[in-house]
Amino acid sequence: MKTILSVTVNGQPRDDVVPDNMLLVDYLREKIGLTGTKVGCDGGECGACTVLIDGRPRHACLTLAATCQEARIDTVESLAHAGRLSAIQRGFHEKLGAQCGFCTPGMVMAAEGLLRQNPAPSEADIRSALAANICRCTGYVKIIEAVQAAARELAS
Amino acid sequence: MNDISPVQTIGLPQPFVDGPEKVTGKAMYAADFSAADALVGRILRSPVAHAKIVSVDTARAEALAGVLAVVTGEDCADTHGVLPIAMNEWALARYRVRYRGEPVAAVAAVDEATAQQALALIEVEYEELPAYFTAEEARAEGAIDLHEERPGNIERDVHFDLGDVDGGMAEADLVREMTFQCAEVCQAQMEPHAAFAEYDTARERLTMRSSTQVPYYVHLMLARVLGIDKLQVRVVKPYIGGGFGSRTETLQSELAAALLARKAGRSVKVVLSREETFITHRGRPESQLRMKVGMRKDGTITAVDFEAVQRGGAYSDYGIVTILYAGSMIYGIYDITSARFEGYRVLTNTPPCGAFRGHGTVKTRFAFESLIDDMAIELGLDPFEVRRANLLQAPTMTENDLLVNSYGLDECLDWVEQASGWRQRKGKLGPYRGLGMACSHYISGASKPKHWTGEPHATIHLRVDWDASITLLTGAAEIGQGSSTVMAQCVAETLGVDMGRIRVISSDSALTPKDNGSYSSRVTYMVGNASIDAAQNLKAKLIEAAARKLEIAPEDVECLGEVYRGGQQDQGLSFDEVVMEALGGEGTLTVKGIFDTIPESWGGRKYRGAAIGGTMAFSYAAQVVEVAVDPDTAEITVEKVWVAHDCGKALNPLSVEGQVQGSVWMGMGQAMTEETRLHDGLLLHANMLDYRVPTIVDSPPIEVKIVEAADPHGPFGAKEAGEGSLSGFLPALTNAVADAIGVRATELPLTPDRLLDLLEKTALAERAGGKEVA
DSSP: OEEEEEEEETTEEEEEEEETTOBHHHIIIIISOOTTSOOOSSSSSSOTTEEEETTEEEEGGGSBGGGGTTOEEEOGGGSOBTTBOOHHHHHHHHTTOOSSOSSHHHHHHHHHHHHHHOSSOOHHHHHHHTTTOOOSSSTTHHHHHHHHHHHHHHHO | OTTOOOOOOTTSOOOOTTHHHHHHTOOOBGGGOOOTTOEEEEEEEOSSSSEEEEEEEOHHHHHSTTEEEEEEGGGOSSOBOSSTTOOOBOSSOOSEEOSTTOEEEEEEESSHHHHHHHHHHOEEEEEEOOOOOSHHHHHSTTOOOSSTTSGGGEEEEEEEEESOHHHHHHHOSEEEEEEEEEOOBOOOOSSOOEEEEEEETTTTEEEEEEOOSOHHHHHHHHHHHHTOOGGGEEEEOOBOOOOTTTTSSOOHHHHHHHHHHHHHTSOEEEEOOHHHHHHHOOOBOEEEEEEEEEEOTTSOEEEEEEEEEEEEESSOTTHHHHHHHHHHTTSSSSOOOOEEEEEEEEEOSSOOOOOOSSTTTHHHHHHHHHHHHHHHHHTTOOHHHHHHTTOOOSSEEOTTOOEEOOOOHHHHHHHHHHHTTHHHHTTOSOTTEEEEEEEEEEESSOSSOSSOOSSOSEEEEEEEOTTOOEEEEEOOOOSSSOHHHHHHHHHHHHHTOOGGGEEEEEOBTTTSOOOOOSOTTOIIIIIHHHHHHHHHHHHHHHHHHHHHHHTSOGGGOEEOSSEEESSTTOOOEEHHHHHHHHHTTTOSEEEEEEEOOOGGGSOOOSSTTTTTTOOSOEEEEEEEEEEEEOTTTOOEEEEEEEEEEEOBSOSSHHHHHHHHHHHHHHHHHHHHTOOOOEETTEESOOSTTTSOOOOTTTOOOEEEEEEOOOOTTSGGGBOOOSSTTTTTHHHHHHHHHHHHHSOOOOEESOOHHHHHHHHHHHHHHHHTTOOOOO
16 A cells, blocks of 8 residues: 655655555655665664654654654754754764764764753763664764763854 | 964864764765666575585576576685685585575565565575584584584684793792683674675676775675676775674675676665674674683783683684684783693684674683783782783883884873772772773784785875865775774875865775775774875975975975975965976876885794784773672673773874774673574574663763874874774773672673672582682
8 A cells, every 4th residue: 555645854845655664764765865864773773763753853764654644854964054064963073973974863863852852961861862872883972972062052 | 474384183183084974964875875777685594504505496586577686606606705715605605504594595676575575485405414503512523514624613723832831830929720701792883784786787897885894805705706807896985884893804795796786787785684784793703711820929920821712603704813813912912921822713503703893802801801800819919010010111022923112001001090099999989889900902903914915005095186185095994983084184294284185085996096904903004104105205296396496406395284485584385386386297196105014013933823913013001990780680880981092193082082982882892791692593682682782871981091102113103093992891890890799700791690690609609618619
């Protein structure tokens, strides 16, 4: 079965015919070519596919595209405006919160979701918000610093 | 004009040159490539751990609509492997399968569902053989050989006996021996293995984009396995989602994609699942170690006698190198004269092990630093004192002929001792809390490459054209460790120009000079030096051009990076003007830089394989780990880690910190939670939940001190930063647990289950009045 999916992706309203069993991550990567969102596991294990659905971080690999009717989806590609990195992106870049970069889109979106809800998170808040996202390079130290730097920048 | 000076880039924190692409999602990893005609490739894997392949029938799969190609072992022209002396693996199994999940056939189809359906239509008849899942079973009398040319299932046995071990033991005031058992661990890099192969049928040319740390080795093996000329292959390395050694060799995903693309005459993408990525493995082997040390009352070590048995998995892979490192790396960190080693690398019916960050050295370090910690306490010495009693004096050659040219371990010890408050806090943290420490070291690249061809270790090309930008062409694989940034820094610093002038193009065999790849922490040292050499050659050309234009002698030209001038009163020439002068009559500038190791660093001939361990420079690290142990659940919390790492001159301190934190943390996973588990050869851990890498919630603050014992031959004095502090975490953790609750853990990972068992055994032994603790 197929569904006509009406959805807003990165600010652009779209209508697409999608199979009912298509995962949101496959819709984003394969149907509309937004390959910034990554697949790091076989489902719900690593957080690399994290996107915002109506502002909340969700695993795109555990979400059926057809269930996103009328939703607002934001991926990592949505954050930079007019070629300028967003605060969270600049934090990850300048503090070296990204080494290989593969977990980064998911990390960045989970952190973006956090800062939208809680602009002044404590370290414990940051750890809690990123608990479902695995990074294998950094030991997370600089990821925490990256989110803190972004929160500071947004506050100033 | 007096305030103009060359731009400094070395020693300053530099965000990565490819960072913006990573944080915006623009960075393209292998699985992100596509083409209108691209097919989906899937691999059929063996359901049995050891069997003869009686027949493979692909007729029904080939007949399925939407299937464009099916390949089997018959399509492989040859075997492959990373060591030229041990290439015994087939891209797709021929004659025999030797582990559960080994690739047997592959299919390319129009979509994933069709490919998956086709796999189910391939009929393979197996004749099962006895399978061995432990080193002990495989070594047992009567076990059949996995490979005919490896009798007794011994991939390699290593023996050396240097100095006077028996005399050293006799001379010691205290001799102690312990055995250790370490589980197998896997790199579990975030990006599952992926390969995108394009085949140009008109020209018979293959282009491969794959998740690899070693594009050159992939190039070699693609030509070999496809039976084509190496000039028919182009390998382009895209962005890579980590490696940690899992991709330091050609993998079946790459070979299967290439075989399918050629047969189908189309592009084929093979993206492995996480489960298949775990099956592909190439991790650190399960090991048993026996370590015996003799020590004088003052803590000086008189002799070391040890044995290591590694369960290597089904194919040779890096095995010979891994077991040799396990022995040779007893040297190079402390002043040890007499040491004896017996090493056995065993072939078993489990996924093949490979080279994992800290290759070969990690378990040796765990055993050694655990044992000497216990001995220190028995002798009434502080653990720091024992390490200090055995320090080396650089420059020196070790007993097994390893060159040690720079040595900052003493400074590392001083810092972690002070920063952790060791003297004031040790023993005073209250119940169930403790501090532990350990040291470690690692090579900065192997001085003898695996493929000895006579070429330099590293080659860099720089290209400068009319726009006055500098294009740095390197084969060195940027895999997230920041190598492209370091190379840009080396060139910028040598020329004194802004890094913005430099564009790095990494790893495209059609454009960039050959490089052996990113492993053994070779890139900063070797490719960094080649980058400096290239920049110096470019600078000489620019100075010559400036001299011509300024009508002065080249030795009178003052190079200020962005300005070249004849003296302080001279307005000078801009970089652009100098470049245009240099291009006059010559056109686009291309210069080259190379690096080669010095013969003194090649390692010895004292025993078979003694060159393994030879390096231009060692990094050193010391760390202190603070733990709290829950007495009811035996759960360990790492409260904090203080680590000092001697990387020589820190070219990019931001990146060095990131590498050291990542190393310590990866050591933590191995020490506390990570292990591969199998049942009859079936993986029980093959996902990111059951293979427990630490999450952000489990991970401690890691405070890093960079120690800069400059190496005389290193690029600006630099040494390696990305591996040396991993192995120290394991013993520092168990030493901290011993300090907290008084038990010595010898089995890793130290999960709550294992620690509870150990506590129970200890309590039982104490009740029985015996001293022996298993």
